[in-house]
Amino acid sequence: xxxxxxxxxxxxxxxxxxxxxxxxxxxxxxxxxxxxxxxxxxxxxxxxxxxxxxxxxxxxxxxxxxxxxxxxxxxxxxxxxxxxxxxxxxxxxxxxxxxxxxxxxxxxxxxxxxxxxxxxxxxxxxxxxxxxxxxxxxxxxxxxxxxxxxxxxxxxxxxxxxxxxxxxxxxxxxxxxxxxxxxxxxxxxxxxxxxxxxxxxxxxxxxxxxxxxxxxxxxxxx
Numbered sequence: 001x002x003x004x005x006x007x008x009x010x011x012x013x014x015x016x017x018x019x020x021x022x023x024x025x026x027x028x029x030x031x032x033x034x035x036x037x038x039x040x041x042x043x044x045x046x047x048x049x050x051x052x053x054x055x056x057x058x059x060x061x062x063x064x065x066x067x068x069x070x071x072x073x074x075x076x077x078x079x080x081x082x083x084x085x086x087x088x089x090x091x092x093x094x095x096x097x098x099x100x101x102x103x104x105x106x107x108x109x110x111x112x113x114x115x116x117x118x119x120x121x122x123x124x125x126x127x128x129x130x131x132x133x134x135x136x137x138x139x140x141x142x143x144x145x146x147x148x149x150x151x152x153x154x155x156x157x158x159x160x161x162x163x164x165x166x167x168x169x170x171x172x173x174x175x176x177x178x179x180x181x182x183x184x185x186x187x188x189x190x191x192x193x194x195x196x197x198x199x200x201x202x203x204x205x206x207x208x209x210x211x212x213x214x215x216x217x218x219x220x221x222x
Contacts, residue, residue: 078134084139090106090122090123091103091107091122091123092123092132092136093125094132095125095127095151097125097194102195102198102199106198106199106202109202112206113206117210119167119209120142120143121146122140123198123202124149125151126151145167146164147161147164149201151198153186153189157186158198159197160180161179167209170213171217171218172218183204207222
């Protein structure tokens, strides 16, 4: 589930509430063995890498999920580095959903989380098409330990996530869809505000990532 700005071995998973876990991206060991001699495995790897890259770029620009490969490809050109802040920050709010105080609180929570766990949470609040899009990949140096949280109400549910492969090993995939269902649905953010959805999601993610890894971790959305 990593963020595809790295070598081809890196994988990503993009989660949205409407389509979840439709593509595993994995090749079984027995099938992989049969492919090696024909050279098909290399082709599959290159195709998967390209497809996942397109999916990721779509999720950043649009909040798309893994199912929207073709649609993501049509929109993959969104790249506006001029919308990035001058200095590094873990929270980029080009939609003005958050107050200065909220941004500072979220940034502090993210900094504490990274110090305590090594996981890197990054928040992009946007209203497509006003988004830095692909420009954030280098700005944030996204890797396997990164969660990119894209808050965009354009398609109804405001919460969308791209989760690094290392995070994916520890956190149940159902957590992301349950989180989006609880705090990202249109009824919630229209009543409470986009800022409330974002803050609630950040705190829930932080709580989940701090739990001991096991069969019941992140079972509750806090």
